[in-house]
Amino acid sequence: MMATLYGVGIGPGDPELLTLKAARIVGAVPVVAYFCKAGRPGHARTIAAPHLNPAAAHLRLEYPFTIEVPVGDPRYLIEIGRFYDAAAEQVGAELDQGRDVAVICEGDPFFYGSFMYLYDRLRDRFPTEVIPGITGMGGCWTRAGSPITHGDDVLTVLPGTLGAEAMAARLAGADAAVIMKVGRNLPKIRAALQDAGLLTRAIYVERGTMADEAIRPLAAVEGDDAPYFALILVPGRQRPR
Ligand SMILES: C[S@@+](CC[C@H](N)C(=O)[O-])C[C@H]1O[C@@H](n2cnc3c(N)ncnc32)[C@H](O)[C@@H]1O
Structure with missing residues (x-):
């Protein structure tokens, strides 16, 4: 065998x-x-x-x-x-x-x-x-209490390592998004979300589901660096049915 x-x-x-x-x-x-x-x-x-x-x-x-x-x-x-x-x-x-x-x-x-x-x-x-x-993102949106997609929302998943232009292009018009691999890419991600008009909906999750997890609105996160285990959630908009 x-x-x-x-x-x-x-x-x-x-x-x-x-x-x-x-x-x-x-x-x-x-x-x-x-x-x-x-x-x-x-x-x-x-x-x-x-x-x-x-x-x-x-x-x-x-x-x-x-x-x-x-x-x-x-x-x-x-x-x-x-x-x-x-x-x-x-x-x-x-x-x-x-x-x-x-x-x-x-x-x-x-x-x-x-x-x-x-x-x-x-x-x-x-x-x-x-x-x-x-997945990490599933654990994170559950802990954040943020359903991520509703109805016909399209979920866009991006690595934070993408170039600024490519990231902004992918975020433009996105219904819902997850941005992985935050780390030192945080300033670029913040700028791209701001340009796409999504910053106010963005949630930062660090070490989701772990004992020392941290969850807060991205707009309230200070500094330009984040740990390896961090991602950003942009929940889709809940439309009335
Ligand atoms: C190389 S990827 C691996 C993804 C993994 N295979 C998954 O299914 O989630 C690593 C990235 O996943 C994200 N990640 C995974 N688990 C996470 C968690 N518990 N909290 C926050 N971010 C997480 C972070 O963005 C991290 O940089």
């Missing part, structure tokens, strides 16, 4: 927001793998900790950089490609030894998740199963 690669969505942060299937798999596999920043415990590991098989080996897949090399820098694609090749080799070596590996992923693995780059490299070599997770 060949070992299986699992991509396991572990939800937005609250450890009770894992699916039963995710909890069963991470509680049983001999190897748990996760992407993380060098020297940090890893967000996914922290979220899933109460559910992990205590005897599992941990495979840390440490990013060579996070925000130090900008996405537009030609080095970025080359170096990040090499990193994912090496990570796939590490995970593949465990699978070759007959050990199932669960790659735990914040939110849903197929939604802006690094797991997808392992999936692309390994799915033809090993049996692979992906367990969907509650």
Whole structure:
């Protein structure tokens, strides 16, 4: 029997927001793998900790950089490609030894998740199963008490890393929006929302569903920087029915 690669969505942060299937798999596999920043415990590991098989080996897949090399820098694609090749080799070596590996992923693995780059490299070599997770944005709009789309509203989801012009163009005319990857992109996002006339509807959510979450109107957020786990919600307008 060949070992299986699992991509396991572990939800937005609250450890009770894992699916039963995710909890069963991470509680049983001999190897748990996760992407993380060098020297940090890893967000996914922290979220899933109460559910992990205590005897599992941990495979840390440490990013060579996070925000130090900008996405537009030609080095970025080359170096990040090499990193994912090496990570796939590490995970593949465990699978070759007959050990199932669960790659735990914040939110849903197929939604802006690094797991997808392992999936692309390994799915033809090993049996692979992906367990969907509650997305970060779903956790955030629930905690904010802000239904996001009504009726025929169209939801626009944008990464905060988009250029200012592209972001403004996508926001113009948007019914409802979610802007991910806020971090140091906060001033650009604020400006684009202001231009689109959406600033007054925008809600800032930091670490949604986690013990230290913070939720407030974006207009009340001071400063030009935000943590990694932050996103902006622009709820659709509730139309009378
Ligand atoms: C690389 S993406 C991963 C998204 C994830 N796969 C998902 O399904 O939500 C990371 C971004 O998701 C957003 N995010 C995920 N979970 C969040 C949470 N609990 N609170 C706020 N933002 C979150 C942040 O914008 C963060 O920069």
